[in-house]
Amino acid sequence: xxxxxxxxxxxxxxxxxxxxxxxxxxxxxxxxxxxxxxxxxxxxxxxxxxxxxxxxxxxxxxxxxxxxxxxxxxxxxxxxxxxxxxxxxxxxxxxxxxxxxxxxxx
Numbered sequence: 001x002x003x004x005x006x007x008x009x010x011x012x013x014x015x016x017x018x019x020x021x022x023x024x025x026x027x028x029x030x031x032x033x034x035x036x037x038x039x040x041x042x043x044x045x046x047x048x049x050x051x052x053x054x055x056x057x058x059x060x061x062x063x064x065x066x067x068x069x070x071x072x073x074x075x076x077x078x079x080x081x082x083x084x085x086x087x088x089x090x091x092x093x094x095x096x097x098x099x100x101x102x103x104x105x106x
Contacts, residue, residue, distance in 0.1 A: 017071050019091045021098065027077035040082075042075040051079045 030044040038054030042061075052060045059080070060066065065073040080088040 019072060019077065019088060021091060021094050023065075023072065023074045024077050024088065024091055025095055027074040027081060030074065030078040032078050032082040034082075040079045042078050045074070049075045051075050053079065053083075 026045075030042050033041045035041050038052055040051040040053070042049050042051055049061055049063045053076075059072070059076045061073050061075045063073050063075055065071055066076065077088055
């Protein structure tokens, strides 16, 4: 049986604070490059960041939002989108619904 590289990630959305739709929206503008097993370089914001999906059963990022607020940051969300995480992709529906409800979306 062939396993994808996503099968190795020890990711639990709820235990990591859930998915903030505002952060998810900001993550859509970022670029991601896989640089090793579970390691990613993310750029497109103020400065580039490193994301590690395979450490201590939770993803990690070197940005202040993740380190100081202990939240799932936009960089982690960008990486999870790149890797096809079903929870993050599912949250895109909430983002789309938000834009559909806007008065200027018609």
